[in-house]
Amino acid sequence: MKKTLLVLVGLLVAVYVVLTLVDTKSEYLLEKKLWRIQKDFVAIAQDPKAAPDNQYKEAIAKYRALIQKYPKARLTPQMYFQIGRLEEMRKNFDGARAVFKEASEAFKDNSSIVSDAMYRVGLSFEQEGKINDAIAIYREIGRVFSRTQIGFSMPIYIASIYRRLGDPVKQNQALAEAETFYRAILSETEDGSASQLEVLRALTTALLGQQKWGEAYQTLERTLFSFARSKHLRPQAAGGIVRTLSVVGAGQLNDMPRVMKTLETFKEQNPGHPLNAYLEQIKASLQQMKQEEKKAAVVGNE
């Protein structure tokens, strides 16, 4: 019996050793080490001012050691970014930007990482209060990396900065630039693709921001009709489009028949669509609104 036990224990150990040695492809060990350093990061981030300089240095040194060991791993950009965040926390913005630039140099062939690193450079300028420098970087990202997720979102983000600053003239200017930007991309995207849906959404945001209600309505209508049966447009999101479309059409354009016609056409073109019941609800509430408006007008005349 003892022999059987010993053999089984031996097998258990052997399987462990073999599976550990065979695993040369996964980044499990890196994930494990990174998780531990991440705990140091979280400890500092909880109260950056209270953390002594040594704590920062230790955490940065640990990240650096890991980067040296795994220079091209999937998680390496994240390590650079965490070092940058630590530098930002101790108000060393130049140091932070140097780290982000280092990351973009190390992964210069990966446009997604480079645009992310540049965006972080911009954010560090923002934190430092150098808004113009930040915007210059964001414009650069939008120009060079328009096809990355970050690059794509930059024009709208720039407009949101001006809104935050309370500068409507520059905000409108930025929105107009965003409109041009998204229209240019839209002409190049494939019909019915997920990226086309993204562009249409961004274009709608830019148009609504500029209060170009008619064009915004058209874009919303196009989105709804083009993606009615698409897997890319979830029912909840489609419901959101219908709501915005009704508000713009009935509220801003004051053209209720147009909204009714759009909803009717959608129903005719898409019989049995899950959204149809919701369209009926919208139609009913629009009609109720119309009647209430009439009553109010009558009362006003009296």
Add this chain to the structure above:
Amino acid sequence: MILKRGFSVMRSSVVTLIQNPGILYPYAIVGILQLFILEILFFMPRYPLIQIFGPMILALKKSPFFLHYPFNFEVVNSWFQSLQVPFYVFVQILFVAKAVLIVQKTEQRQAVESMPKVAFGKYVNLVVGAAIIIGLMYAFNYGYSFLIRRAVQIRSTSGLYFLIKQAVILGGPYINLMVSAFITACFAYVIPLIAIEGDNVFKAVFRNFKLLKGDFFVLLAFLTVAALCFVPFLLVKTNEIAIRSMMTPEGWQMITILGAGLILLIDALQYTGITIVYLKKDRS
């Protein structure tokens, strides 16, 4: 009186296990097999096992997070827990029967040189017997989960209803433990009857109820006392969030392994005691 006799069975069980550590060999094999399962689950997100298990994890957990550290431990624990039932019914029960046969030999002062063999027919009856016992325990657990769902809906923050809510939610693991001891007591002799006498499962259940007359409360007291050894682990489990935040995922994994070992030890204690009582009854 009953409690005293229950403690007396406990003492006999502990003394027998100390004097005859060979009884623990089948349980040790079960422990190693469980460790082997944990080992495979632990290496699932790593090459080369990820090629087999990766798509399974993605399909069942619906998120790639569980392929990465430390979320992989969630899969390790939940899958290990899910495997416990089939493992007990199809594997562990065989080794429990072997341990029962070793207890019988040691009680008869016979030397135990090798692991007793269990014929296939006996094994099938053991599997059905274990399925009945485990099935009842899980049926209770399932029913209790409804009670918890109802208790969660109680909105009171004080008074009687609040106390009931707290008792149902916080007392859940302890109530389950007590009910498990009760169900084990109800079917205490089924496994020894199949393993020692070679009864088929239905005859064993019938004879079990007959034999339990007069012994039931003593066995219930003994099994409850043995089950209470698990309480420290339950205390750790009920404070899981606080304890986990103080340790690494591997550290928490070690606690889970210790818990599984403790359950095995309690099983050894319980079935040794039951077998001793059964053999004494048989002799008398």
